[in-house]
């Protein structure tokens with residue numbers, strides 16, 4: 001029996017623009033998914049298509065037990081975390097000797113196979129290695145981790161990443177003269193953020209700009225904007241949606257003293273708040289119970 005866990009993620013800056021080769025910054029967060037794998041003579045049908053695909057890719061049979069601290073379909077990378085933890089647990093349980101890089105590659109293949117070819121490598125990469133990552137096209141660079149007080153607000157409205165990506169593509173096709181400068185401005189915000197990691201107030205301002213630009217691209221949602229405004233009014237340094245938008249989650253950057261107040265303001269808007277921070281560890285082995 002082998003138990004492994006992997007973290008979720010948020011996009012600090014640059015979602016949607018990354019689809020067009022612009023830079024984006026993603027970060028692993030503390031809530032995790034834990035997966036226990038045990039060898040078995042017959043494959044017990046897993047209740048997740050991602051898990052079934054992990055076993056198919058690794059060519060073995062086993063049973064799985066999953067516990068998750070991450071809400072699903074909310075843009076916090078829960079399917080990637082399940083996939084990464086499952087592959088690493090299989091690798092361990094069956095003594096397969098694959099490297100983290102190899103397993104991250106297989107995790108990306110699993111996500112692509114289940115999501116009809118549409119999956120960026122961001123989620124599986126961040127979940128595997130933890131910390132903060134700069135993504136530009138296919139290139140990924142690990143950044144020095146930044147300790148931040150974050151409050152995530154889950155709007156409890158599910159979203160579809162593929163339909164939001166399609167919505168931006170449609171705007172780009174119909175109104176390139178409007179969509180392209182917005183995407184360029186998101187890229188400029190991300191690049192500027194790279195120079196202000198030691199200035200939380202400026203980082204907060206840049207998050208606010210990034211949120212407004214995502215709204216302008218058409219991937220906002222009334223509940224996300226409500227949470228963003230409530231967080232700012234409660235004293236957050238900045239707040240923005242994270243991931244594909246159209247529902248899902250937002251997050252606020254806070255001072256230590258403001259985080260409980262910000263979490264309360266989010267919960268008062270019929271949403272769920274998670275107080276969290278960066279997880280510098282990616283996938284890791286847990287003690288078997």
Ligand code: PMV
Nearest residue numbers: 015016018075120161243244
């Ligand atoms: O909502 P999520 O976590 O699936 O994030 C999607 C981020 C996009 O930039 C919109 C798409 C992508 O593949 O990077």
